[in-house]
Amino acid sequence: MVESAPVLELRDLETWSRPGTALAVLGHPIKHSISPAMHNAALARLAREHARFADWNYVRFDIHPDTLPRALELLYARNFRGVNLTVPHKIIAFDRVAEVDPAARPVGAVNTLRWSAGGWQGFNTDGYGLATAVTETLGRTLRGSHIILLGAGGAARGAAVECLQQGCASLAIANRTRENLDALLATLAPVANGIPVRGFAPATPPADLPVGALVINATSAGLRDTDPSPIDLAALPRPSAVFDMIYNPPQTPLLRQATALGVPNANGLSMLVHQGAKALEIWSGIPASQTAPAMNQAARAAFGL
Structure with missing residues (x-):
C-alpha cells in the first residue's frame, strides 16, 4: 500500500511557508483521496529526467465549502501552481475563477485550477x-x-x-x-x-x-x-x-x-488516473500520456492491486 499523505486544513494554509512548487487537492472529505500518491509518484519520476521538478510537491486539504473562497485566495497568494478540486467544490469554484476554459463552460464545473497573473484559470479534465x-x-x-x-x-x-x-x-x-x-x-x-x-x-x-x-x-x-x-x-x-x-x-x-x-x-480507476495526468499536463506542460503510467502504478498500489 502507498503511504497516504497527511490531511491538511485551512489553518495550515494560513501559515503556509513551505519552499518549492506546491500543488494541492481540495475536498470535503478528502482523507480517501489517492491523488497525492498518484501525483507525487509521477513528479518523482519526472524529477529524475527534469531537474525543474525536483521541488514540486502535491498535498491535500480538507476544506469546508463555506471556507472555499478563503482557501482559494490563500492558495493564490501562496503561489500554488495548481489545484485540483473534488466533491463538493467543482461547481462552487466555477464562478470564482478569473477564466474558464471554453471546453469546461458547458459542464458548469472545474476540477483543475492553474495559477496565472490574472487569477485562477479553470479547467475540467474529467x-x-x-x-x-x-x-x-x-x-x-x-x-x-x-x-x-x-x-x-x-x-x-x-x-x-x-x-x-x-x-x-x-x-x-x-x-x-x-x-x-x-x-x-x-x-x-x-x-x-x-x-x-x-x-x-x-x-x-x-x-x-x-x-x-x-x-x-x-x-x-x-x-x-x-x-x-x-x-x-x-x-x-x-x-x-x-x-x-x-x-x-x-x-x-x-x-x-x-x-x-x-x-x-x-x-473508474483508469478515469481517475487519466484525469489526474491531464491536470498535471496543464500545470507542467508534460503530456498526460507520459505521466499516466506512473500514476496508474501508484493508484493500483494504493488499493493493494
Missing part, C-alpha cells in the same frame, strides 16, 4: 479522463457510439458534455428524478449539435434503445455494498460494454451483473 479510460479499458471510443448514461448529477453532466463534444451517435440518459433529468436535458440542448438526446426512467427503459450501446454509470449507486444497481442491464437491449465511474469498491453491483451477462466492463 471528460478527458472518461474518454481515455473507455478507450484504454474497453477498446471503445465515445465518438460514434450510442451512449446510455446513468444519472443526472454533476458527474453525469460532465460525462454527457464529453460524449456530445466527442461526437457520440446518440445519448440516452436514465435518472429516477424527472425534474433533475429535464434540467440536464435542457442544459445539453445547446451543445447537442444535432445528436439525438433523450431521457428515460431507469425502471422502465424504452424498447427502442439501441443494441450495442455503451452504458456509463455516473451515479453514486454502488459506493456502498447495500446499494442497488442503478439499472437492470437485462432490461436493456444488449450493451456492448459497461463503464462504471466508481473505482472504490472495484466491483459494483452493476459491474457484477455485466460480468454475469458476459458484457465487457471496467471501473
Whole structure:
C-alpha cells in the first residue's frame, strides 16, 4: 500500500511557508483521496529526467465549502501552481475563477485550477479522463457510439458534455428524478449539435434503445455494498460494454451483473488516473500520456492491486 499523505486544513494554509512548487487537492472529505500518491509518484519520476521538478510537491486539504473562497485566495497568494478540486467544490469554484476554459463552460464545473497573473484559470479534465479510460479499458471510443448514461448529477453532466463534444451517435440518459433529468436535458440542448438526446426512467427503459450501446454509470449507486444497481442491464437491449465511474469498491453491483451477462466492463480507476495526468499536463506542460503510467502504478498500489 502507498503511504497516504497527511490531511491538511485551512489553518495550515494560513501559515503556509513551505519552499518549492506546491500543488494541492481540495475536498470535503478528502482523507480517501489517492491523488497525492498518484501525483507525487509521477513528479518523482519526472524529477529524475527534469531537474525543474525536483521541488514540486502535491498535498491535500480538507476544506469546508463555506471556507472555499478563503482557501482559494490563500492558495493564490501562496503561489500554488495548481489545484485540483473534488466533491463538493467543482461547481462552487466555477464562478470564482478569473477564466474558464471554453471546453469546461458547458459542464458548469472545474476540477483543475492553474495559477496565472490574472487569477485562477479553470479547467475540467474529467471528460478527458472518461474518454481515455473507455478507450484504454474497453477498446471503445465515445465518438460514434450510442451512449446510455446513468444519472443526472454533476458527474453525469460532465460525462454527457464529453460524449456530445466527442461526437457520440446518440445519448440516452436514465435518472429516477424527472425534474433533475429535464434540467440536464435542457442544459445539453445547446451543445447537442444535432445528436439525438433523450431521457428515460431507469425502471422502465424504452424498447427502442439501441443494441450495442455503451452504458456509463455516473451515479453514486454502488459506493456502498447495500446499494442497488442503478439499472437492470437485462432490461436493456444488449450493451456492448459497461463503464462504471466508481473505482472504490472495484466491483459494483452493476459491474457484477455485466460480468454475469458476459458484457465487457471496467471501473473508474483508469478515469481517475487519466484525469489526474491531464491536470498535471496543464500545470507542467508534460503530456498526460507520459505521466499516466506512473500514476496508474501508484493508484493500483494504493488499493493493494
